[in-house]
Amino acid sequence: MVTPTTSDVLKMLRQLPPNEQLRIISLALPEIEKSLGKQVRVRKSLRGLWIGAGINSKDISEARKGMMNNFPRGDI
Numbered sequence: 001m002v003t004p005t006t007s008d009v010l011k012m013l014r015q016l017p018p019n020e021q022l023r024i025i026s027l028a029l030p031e032i033e034k035s036l037g038k039q040v041r042v043r044k045s046l047r048g049l050w051i052g053a054g055i056n057s058k059d060i061s062e063a064r065k066g067m068m069n070n071f072p073r074g075d076i
Helices: 006-015 018-037 057-068
Strands: none
Touching: 006 018
């Protein structure tokens, strides 16, 4: 059995009248959503990402001051 490519399926779908195209899509969509629902990825927590980086409140304050030096810009 030959597996049709995406372009093959799209060509066949375009040959159908619009109401039949919609019917095919409405029948296929729940199946696709169900199969995607099974592929749940476990996400790793980002809590503690910066532990050991040595960033303290003084560093953050200095960075904020540096960003705000030219705000608002005078040329605008």
